[in-house]
Amino acid sequence: QKEVEQDPGPLSVPEGAIVSLNCTYSNSAFQYFMWYRQYSRKGPELLMYTYSSGNKEDGRFTAQVDKSSKYISLFIRDSQPSDSATYLCAMSGGGNTPLVFGKGTRLSVIA
Amino acid sequence: DTGVSQNPRHKITKRGQNVTFRCDPISEHNRLYWYRQTLGQGPEFLTYFQNEAQLEKSRLLSDRFSAERPKGSFSTLEIQRTEQGDSAMYLCASSRDRGDPPYNEQFFGPGTRLTVL
Numbered sequence: 001q002k003e004v005e006q007d008p009g010p011l012s013v014p015e016g017a018i019v020s021l022n023c024t025y026s027n028s029a030f031q032y033f034m035w036y037r038q039y040s041r042k043g044p045e046l047l048m049y050t051y052s053s054g055n056k057e058d059g060r061f062t063a064q065v066d067k068s069s070k071y072i073s074l075f076i077r078d079s080q081p082s083d084s085a086t087y088l089c090a091m092s093g094g095g096n097t098p099l100v101f102g103k104g105t106r107l108s109v110i111a
Numbered sequence: 112d113t114g115v116s117q118n119p120r121h122k123i124t125k126r127g128q129n130v131t132f133r134c135d136p137i138s139e140h141n142r143l144y145w146y147r148q149t150l151g152q153g154p155e156f157l158t159y160f161q162n163e164a165q166l167e168k169s170r171l172l173s174d175r176f177s178a179e180r181p182k183g184s185f186s187t188l189e190i191q192r193t194e195q196g197d198s199a200m201y202l203c204a205s206s207r208d209r210g211d212p213p214y215n216e217q218f219f220g221p222g223t224r225l226t227v228l
Binding site: 004006008032034036041042043044045046049051088090092095096098099100101102103104 | 115142144146151152153154155156159167169202204206208214215216217218219220221222224
């Protein structure tokens with residue numbers, strides 16, 4: 001079993017839909033939970049991070065962490081074609097330590 | 112400064128050849144990370160530096176791989192005697208160590224795509 005599991009999709013939704021992406025993990029030492037977005041042939045860019053459990057909102061994006069279930073989610077409201085990308089969850093035990101990534105979920109938002 | 116840069120962007124080589132990649136981090140970022148990403152997978156950690164010190168190496172980093180950061184600025188990743196299984200995107204990231212917490216964002220470069228024929 002990999003440390004971080006993420007459904008690779010692909011996921012295709014109409015413009016304006018609410019998108020739900022999620023990851024599960026097995027290492028209880030993880031304290032930092034990140035969502036990165038990666039466009040084709042580009043490096044990942046950080047969307048959001050959460051320290052420990054809880055929710056965090058930033059514009060159309062909401063990140064949730066449930067450490068008791070070892071489950072994290074990213075919600076995208078009012079999805080746009082420009083949101084079409086691969087979304088990677090990532091985790092680490094410390095704020096400066098190497099990241100452990102999921103496989104990434106490929107999302108397409110259709111206009 | 113416009114972010115992390117990596118060179119070359121693409122490299123095609125024949126099996127058995129040596130290759131070297133370069134990463135220039137964001138100025139004043141003292142941490143530098145190397146990851147490898149294969150098609151359909153997330154990035155996997157290879158190694159990282161704090162200033163010029165190499166702090167950790169993944170078991171993925173076989174003895175054919177070597178990384179350096181001689182003056183605590185740019186870094187090089189060398190692969191000797193390349194194999195077809197080395198074909199991947201090699202990503203570099205840098206961050207500024209401000210203590211823990213908060214999370215110190217790792218900024219990624221565009222990657223070097225290696226193809227071993």
